Amino acid sequence: MNTMTDTAAAAAAAAHGVADASAAPDFRDELLAAGLLIDTGENGLYGRSQIFEDVLERLNVAITHLGADQQPEVLRFPPAMRRTDFEDSEYLKSFPNLAGTIHSFCGDDLGHRQLLRALDEATAASDSDDERSDAWMAQQKPTRVVLTPAACYPIYPVMARRGPLPVEGRTIDVLSYCFRHEPSLDPGRMQMFRQREYVRLGSADQVMAFRQMWIERGSLLVTLLQLPLEVDLANDPFFGRGGKIVADSQRAQALKFELLIPIADPRGKTACLSFNYHMDHFGAIWKIACEDGAVAHTACVGFGMERITLALFRHHGLDVNKWPGDVRALLWGDTEARVAQGMQVMLANAQPTGAGA
Incomplete structure (x- = not known):
């Protein structure tokens, strides 16, 4: 699971009805004014421009080359998963405040008339979105699917149905839109966003070696993108009074690390x-x-x-044509060769002094 820890402040603000005013909106305003993000009227829910999507897709290609030698199985899922799998995952034990369920109308003709009457009353009562009644939602019931909270979640039940892992384990490449209920003015905290993940299943030694390898490779990619970075021990934003105990345990066991980049949050990276x-x-x-x-x-x-x-736009500017030459060559040039060259340099630098070529 991949839950990034700077969600905690937004969740706390949302719990008190505050839209995270401490996050400076300046960068968000710049992105909106440039048309890179499209305002929908809801904090943390944006459209993306062609330029934004082009940068993201070229970044996606670089990540593919970064993991190609692992020969991962490529799986893609929609941004929703079975509710029973979600329940079994225990996500609600740790992050009930971030979860998103999907409801739908399941009533009869009478229920439909009640829904429409309540909807008419809601839309006629106030011009303010925040003051509208949600009485019409009484006719909605939970469906059998929920919004995916992390890209890797649909993988595990699929792997379980295949039976025992092969002796070498499995590596999965997955990409999905994900949802977290954390409305914020910080563009780095979107409610709907994409995660690209490589997931390793196997023995403890296999997966620990995998994680260390990806700390190195992830740092390499960000370095090639000429972005400032820091890798630090972290914990997930576990909910409730008992969450601190779980978070402390997670840190004590060094189960989670994050690569941090300054983007828009003035409080940190x-x-x-x-x-x-x-x-x-x-x-x-x-x-x-x-x-x-x-x-x-x-x-x-x-x-x-x-x-x-967002980090690329923050540090290299909103005009991609003015980005550093090496960054443009990585994203819009021979990406495979650039990534391979970076990997070779990284491996050479990792060799002990005196090691053979």
Whole structure:
């Protein structure tokens, strides 16, 4: 799972009915004025321009080349998942404030008339969106699907149905829109956003080696993009009084690291990549077994696609034609060759002094 920790402040603000006024809107205003983001009237819910999407997609290509040697299985899911799988995931135990459920009208003709009457009353009563009655929603009932909170969540039940993992484990490449209920003026905290993840399932040694590898590769990519970065120990924003205990345990066991880049939040840096070791949490929930019968461990690296794209605009400017030459060559040139060259340099620098070529 990939939950980036700077969500905590927005969640706390939302709980008190405050739209995170401490986050300076200046960068958001610049993005909107330039047409890179499109205002929908709802904080944290934006349209994206062609230029924004082009940068994001070229970043996506670079991430593909970064992980190509791992020969991952590529899976793509819609931004919704089965409600029963979501319930089994235990997400609601930790992050009930971030979850998004999907409801639909399931009534009869009488219910429909009641819905329309309530809707007419709501739209006629006030010109303010915030003051509208939501009485019409009494006719809505939960569906069998919920919004996906993290790109990796649909993977685990699918892997469980396949039976025991092969001896080498499995590596999955997944990309999905995700939802977190955290309205904010900070463009780095969107309610709907994309996560690109590589997910590893296998033994503890296999997934720990995977996570360390991706800390290095994620840092390499951000360095090639000429963005400032810091990798730091982190914890997820667990909810409630007991959440601090769980967060402290997560940090004590060094289960989560984040790659941080300054974007728009004046209070600090924003988590743009997340490196997570879940231990056997998901393996135990869905009874995913290794080849030898042991409960599988899992880990993931999550790329916040919008956040990295925002970081590029923040540090290189809103005109992509004026970005540094090497950054443009990486994204709009021979991306595969540039990534491969960076990997070679990284591996050479990692060799001990005196090691053979």
